[in-house]
Amino acid sequence: MRISPNSDADKNARKAAEFVELAKALDYKVADTVVQERYPDRKYNVGSGKAREVAILARDLKATQVIFYDPLSTSQIYNISKLCGEAGAACKVIDRFQLILDIFAERATTHRSKLQVELARLRYELPSAKMLIALSKKEERAGWGGLGDYEDSYEQDIKKRISRIETELAKADLEEEARRLYRHKRGFFMISLAGYTNAGKSTLFNALVDENAESKDMFFTTLIPKTRALEFGKRKILLTDTVGFIEDLPHFLVDAFRSTLEGIYFSDMILLVVDFSEPADHIRDKLITCHETLWEKGTSNIITVLNKSELVSKKEQKQKLEELEHLILNPVFISAKNKTGLDKLLLEIDRNLPQPVVRTISLPNTKAGASALSWFYENGIVDEILYGKYMTFEFCATDDVMAKTDDVLKKAEEKGVAC
Known part of the structure; x- marks a missing residue:
């Protein structure tokens, strides 16, 4: 990991720790870490001496991967790989962006998510296509990177494949948008769980909907959004667990998963989950990352769910809340693991969502009336019916649903149903 001179030491330490956790998310065993303070080197990213040191260390530790925190250009990967080969190290050189992409690729299980990952990978490769071709023609290292011999058509092949995937995903996005509109028409409120990766979103999701979705102390546990019904009071809610945010998420990955993020942007409410047991400066950095992503679409209806609050004293809770007040909207203290504070969270959700409208309806107790009654069941909540x-x-x-009731009643009257 290369750090810039005079940069924040504590922030660098947090980034380094997060970097290690990312590697562990793919079950990698981190054999050693190397840090250098300097400005980026054009040839190796780190200094030439440090690059050789890394190559020798990789050989001695029998490492299979050398992972750089900073984004590496194609030529830098080539140059570092060449040094590792000369030192006798049989390893692959990647950067943090490629590591995140590999995590997403491993977690993708649906056809759509696999297409999204492939799109991100192709967009990642496209700017380097010409360089890859030039390097392969040098014949300095045949088959470098396991990519084989490149032809001049490689760049065009990538562009064509990107276009095909974008077309297929666009069709899937239209279907998803139609599904969202249908749910709204049926009277459902849409709520999304969002937050920095590993903040406890999946644990909270499980606690609220009594689900057993996968929840691990690991980055990017949730890649494919999951939606379940959540009913309380006079509300019908669909709650969605989404992929976590992370600082400096590669733009090509954000673009590829844009449709997944759209589900968050178009929600009626966002529950922004925060690990409140962390130091205040860590929470601040993560909240800034989350807000930068959410505010891109002007999202404002947010409840900040301060998770793992059982690990923080009341005094410390108050201090952190005061220090981070400008970043925390509608705070609620909870423990998703212990299922405490959930009642307060539900009350806050109810207070911040648009209030439902209640109307007394009378339908004749006939077959035609029963047919009209089914519409009310499908589009809202029907309280206990008095029969006579x-x-x-x-x-x-x-x-919006209540505005349609007069039309439903009018049509019912035209069919001989008096209301």
Whole structure:
């Protein structure tokens, strides 16, 4: 890891620790870490002496991967790989961006997520395509990087494949948008869990919907969004667990997973989950990363869920809250693991969502009336029905659904159903 001179030492230490956790997310065993303070070197990113030291260390430790924190150009990967080969190290050289991409590739299980990962990988390779061709033609290291001989058509092949994937994903995005609109029409509120990776989103998701979704102390446990129904009071809610944010997430990865993030942007509310047991400066940096991503679309209806609060004293909770007040909207202290504070969270959700409208409905107790009743069940919440000559009930729904009830009743009347 190369750090810039005069940079924040504590922030560098946090980045280094996070870097190690990323490697562990792929079950890599970190044999050693090397840090150099200097400005970037054009040939190796680190200094030439440090690059040779890394190559020798990789050989001695029998490392299979050498991972750089900073993004490496194609020529830098080539030059460092060449040094490692000369030192007798049989290893692959990648950077943090490639590591994150590999994590996403391992976690992708659906056809759509696999396409998104492939799109990110192709966009990552595209700027380097011409350089890869030039390096392969040098014949200094045949088959460098396991890519074989390149032809001049390689760049065009990448562009064509990107275009095909973008077209296929665009169709999937239209289907997802139609699904969101359908759910809204049915009276559901859409709430998304968001936050820095490993903040406890999946644990909270499980606690709220009584689910057993995978939850591990590991980065990017959730890659494919999961949506479940959450009902309380007079509300119908769909809660979605989403992929976690991370500082300096590669732009090509953000672009490829844009449709996944759109689900967050179009939510009625976002529960921004924070690991409140961490030091205040760590929380600040992670909140800034989250807000920069969320505010891109002007999202404002946010509840900040301060998770793992059982690990923080009341005095420390107050101090952190005061220090981070400008970054924390509508705070709620919880422990997702111990399932404490969830009642307060649900009350805060209810307070911040648009209030549902309640109307008394009467339908004749006939076959035609029962047919009309099914619409009310599908589009809102029907309270206990009083049966007699008429079926009378309290109907609770969103404003847009309630605006359609008169049309439903009118059509029912035209079919001979008096209301």
